[in-house]
Amino acid sequence: MNRSRSEKEAQQLASMNNxxxxxIGVGRVGTRPPTNAWLRFRHDHAAARDAVHSELSESFIDxxxxxxxxxxxxxxxxxxxxxxxxxxxxxxxxxxxxxxxxQQCPSGQDVQIVIxxxxxxxxxxxxxNELLPMLEEGLKIEGITxxxxxxxxxxxxxxxxxxxxxxxxxxxxxxVGERPxxxxxxxxxxxxxxxxxxxxxxxxxxxxxxxxxxxTPPVEAGAYIVHLVKTILDKxxxxxxxxxxx
Amino acid sequence: MQQSKGVTSKNNSLTxxxxxxxxxxxxxxxxxxxxxxxxxxxxxxxxxxxEREVVYESPIYFTPLNSxxxxxxxxxxxxxxSEYLQARITPDDINCGAVIITGETARLRNAEEVLHQISxxxxxxxxxxxxxxxxxxxxxxxxxxxxxxxxxxxxxCNIDIGGGTTNIxxxxxxxxxxxxxxxxxxxxFQFSSDGVLTDRSEYGSRLARSVPGTGNESGLTPGAxxxxxxxxxxxxxxxxxxxxxxxxxxxxxxxxxxxxxxxLSHEFPIDExxxxxxxxxxxxxxxxxxxxxxxxxxxxxxxxxxxxxxxASAICVGVKQRALPFRIAQNPIRAxxxxxxxxxxxxxxxxxxAATSNLPLxxxxxxxxxxxxxxxxxxxPEEISNYLTKAIAGHDKKASEKSFAIILHFDNSPRYADxxxxxxxxxxxxxxxxxxxxxxxxxxxxxxxxxxxxMRGQLKHxxxxxxxxxxxxxxxxxxxxKPIGTGSTIPVTVKSLIFSND
Numbered sequence: 099m100n101r102s103r104s105e106k107e108a109q110q111l112a113s114m115n116n117x118x119x120x121x122i123g124v125g126r127v128g129t130r131p132p133t134n135a136w137l138r139f140r141h142d143h144a145a146a147r148d149a150v151h152s153e154l155s156e157s158f159i160d161x162x163x164x165x166x167x168x169x170x171x172x173x174x175x176x177x178x179x180x181x182x183x184x185x186x187x188x189x190x191x192x193x194x195x196x197x198x199x200x201q202q203c204p205s206g207q208d209v210q211i212v213i214x215x216x217x218x219x220x221x222x223x224x225x226x227n228e229l230l231p232m233l234e235e236g237l238k239i240e241g242i243t244x245x246x247x248x249x250x251x252x253x254x255x256x257x258x259x260x261x262x263x264x265x266x267x268x269x270x271x272x273x274v275g276e277r278p279x280x281x282x283x284x285x286x287x288x289x290x291x292x293x294x295x296x297x298x299x300x301x302x303x304x305x306x307x308x309x310x311x312x313x314t315p316p317v318e319a320g321a322y323i324v325h326l327v328k329t330i331l332d333k334x335x336x337x338x339x340x341x342x343x344x
Numbered sequence: 345m346q347q348s349k350g351v352t353s354k355n356n357s358l359t360x361x362x363x364x365x366x367x368x369x370x371x372x373x374x375x376x377x378x379x380x381x382x383x384x385x386x387x388x389x390x391x392x393x394x395e396r397e398v399v400y401e402s403p404i405y406f407t408p409l410n411s412x413x414x415x416x417x418x419x420x421x422x423x424x425x426s427e428y429l430q431a432r433i434t435p436d437d438i439n440c441g442a443v444i445i446t447g448e449t450a451r452l453r454n455a456e457e458v459l460h461q462i463s464x465x466x467x468x469x470x471x472x473x474x475x476x477x478x479x480x481x482x483x484x485x486x487x488x489x490x491x492x493x494x495x496x497x498x499x500x501c502n503i504d505i506g507g508g509t510t511n512i513x514x515x516x517x518x519x520x521x522x523x524x525x526x527x528x529x530x531x532x533f534q535f536s537s538d539g540v541l542t543d544r545s546e547y548g549s550r551l552a553r554s555v556p557g558t559g560n561e562s563g564l565t566p567g568a569x570x571x572x573x574x575x576x577x578x579x580x581x582x583x584x585x586x587x588x589x590x591x592x593x594x595x596x597x598x599x600x601x602x603x604x605x606x607x608l609s610h611e612f613p614i615d616e617x618x619x620x621x622x623x624x625x626x627x628x629x630x631x632x633x634x635x636x637x638x639x640x641x642x643x644x645x646x647x648x649x650x651x652x653x654x655x656a657s658a659i660c661v662g663v664k665q666r667a668l669p670f671r672i673a674q675n676p677i678r679a680x681x682x683x684x685x686x687x688x689x690x691x692x693x694x695x696x697x698a699a700t701s702n703l704p705l706x707x708x709x710x711x712x713x714x715x716x717x718x719x720x721x722x723x724x725p726e727e728i729s730n731y732l733t734k735a736i737a738g739h740d741k742k743a744s745e746k747s748f749a750i751i752l753h754f755d756n757s758p759r760y761a762d763x764x765x766x767x768x769x770x771x772x773x774x775x776x777x778x779x780x781x782x783x784x785x786x787x788x789x790x791x792x793x794x795x796x797x798x799m800r801g802q803l804k805h806x807x808x809x810x811x812x813x814x815x816x817x818x819x820x821x822x823x824x825x826k827p828i829g830t831g832s833t834i835p836v837t838v839k840s841l842i843f844s845n846d
Contacts, residue, residue, distance in 0.1 A: 307384075318388075
């Protein structure tokens with residue numbers, strides 16, 4: 099009673115599918131993909147597009163930012179469409195918003211956390227409640243000070259460096275929604291910059307990417323970022339230079 | 345810490361030793377295991393073993409024995425020491441590995457003592473004796489059966505026939521399905537070079553009674569010159585026992601006390617049978633002979649002074665009669681030792697722990713926290729505490745004297761709120777049982793760093809080690825090594841009950 103060849107291949111494919119979210123072995127009908135594979139592709143593509151256009155929801159702003167009395171600012175982009183079409187606008191916030199931040203946040207801390215919607219506001223809403231408490235508690239256990247997180251609408255990675263520089267923090271952590279892909283629209287990244295400021299360039303940042311339930315679980319990522327913060331403060335360097343020391 | 349994909353890390357290899365002290369032969373291999381970071385540069389590093397290269401193989405020696413049949417530990421140690429010299433490797437060079445002692449009860453009387461005698465050779469972190477279940481797994485890994493099942497999608501049954509035992513492991517799609525072990529091997533009878541019976545094992549005596557006409561064993565006592573036909577018919581019986589056991593369901597009649605562990609389930613139709621072990625080495629020779637017969641001129645069946653050639657011939661014939669799809673492993677006699685040297689160690693996922701100064705820890709008993717009795721979503725400290733108390737009572741070690749490793753199993757990756765509850769409940773339960781520090785936990789999900797941080801927060805101290813990424817589907821004890829790579833990966837070797845004979 100041996101397995102038939104097709105049974106065997108189905109089991110083999112199943113074990114490969116378990117190892118990757120990629121669309122492998124979907125089969126074909128004539129020259130086209132089977133209907134279910136095509137529909138799944140369309141569905142995932144639509145979810146990715148929705149994620150790009152998603153805004154931080156009112157309920158999230160209320161339950162997270164307002165409840166914790168966190169400052170909410172905006173990048174130089176005027177709305178979501180402006181942000182998507184003009185990426186450089188997402189890297190900076192206005193002087194007025196910086197003044198507001200200075201007023202509401204303690205300065206001179208070890209760590210400043212900045213939370214940006216980036217290219218997927220959904221990613222922030224999905225993962226933040228899991229990651230942030232781990233991160234904040236972990237920093238406390240390690241005796242590392244951190245001020246009040248800042249929430250930014252239409253923000254991109256560099257904006258955390260500007261804000262953290264304005265607050266005189268030693269290290270900026272930017273939690274940002276990743277550009278959605280076809281396997282996940284809710285991936286979040288964390289960018290860490292030591293001594294952030296106008297001089298900061300991309301290679302100065304250490305990044306942890308693919309934070310979501312099917313990638314690095316956000317709760318685990320939180321604990322890992324604490325470890326990275328400790329290492330960076332210890333070595334006084336981040337990004338590519340940090341990798342060279344390890 | 346963050347290397348690009350596929351690039352080996354700075355401390356990019358481990359040196360591993362496998363030592364196999366069997367009923368008939370003993371030998372060792374040294375392997376170099378290269379470490380590779382499998383994660384991309386922007387993700388949490390995940391160190392895995394990339395290449396496994398056998399860098400030195402010793403000759404195969406007859407296992408030195410004392411006059412009472414037990415293993416002569418001093419002479420084994422001497423042999424092994426000379427191999428270290430030959431290979432220009434010192435015990436300090438060894439990072440991991442395993443020593444495996446197999447054989448009949450009589451041989452194993454002094455196994456612990458033998459281990460002690462070679463302990464100075466095995467470095468800081470070498471698991472002592474794996475136990476029959478893990479031996480089956482290691483021989484199936486060392487033979488290449490596991491890898492082939494992964495590459496071909498086949499279900500493969502690896503049968504490692506040695507001098508004293510037959511270790512069986514079934515693999516499908518690169519995963520272990522089940523293991524079993526029979527106390528049947530090629531050294532059940534021993535002969536002088538001219539074919540006079542000199543000794544027989546417990547199984548040998550039993551086999552002798554199975555042939556009609558020799559029921560009184562008169563023809564099979566030491567000193568007898570047993571006709572080859574009688575020996576062949578005994579070998580056919582032994583081969584039938586092995587092949588029936590691996591091929592047919594519900595074959596346990598006549599095998600009482602011969603099965604170590606449990607019988608195979610036979611729920612997984614086998615695509616291919618692989619043979620390894622010393623007897624498979626002889627099978628390979630015989631397969632080149634007409635009828636796989638020992639009567640060929642080129643073969644001296646008493647060359648190794650035992651029953652191996654007879655058993656090998658009978659198995660070859662049996663396999664062909666049954667038309668079983670089969671193959672002989674590439675390096676049959678070394679399958680177990682290669683498994684022990686190259687496949688006994690596992691690497692943990694990235695972990696952050698302050699308690700690594702306590703490492704290495706050897707022979708840490710595993711407690712499988714049975715979460716079917718404990719609500720995963722609402723763990724109660726009292727329930728966990730009672731469970732731990734009972735589990736510890738089953739060990740001869742006192743909780744306060746030696747660390748235990750507590751295994752947690754979650755069906756899905758636990759959320760922050762769940763992990764927090766678990767951390768708090770576990771902290772209370774461990775304190776109530778006055779467990780020895782460091783507390784050790786192993787989780788099946790990617791949660792080690794998170795649980796570690798939460799536990800430290802609860803305990804207000806750092807003496808806690810949490811590991812993930814370790815397969816503990818089998819095993820009773822673990823050895824936990826010193827961190828490797830950049831310090832966030834811990835090597836772990838799993839062992840089953842040492843010298844269990846039932």
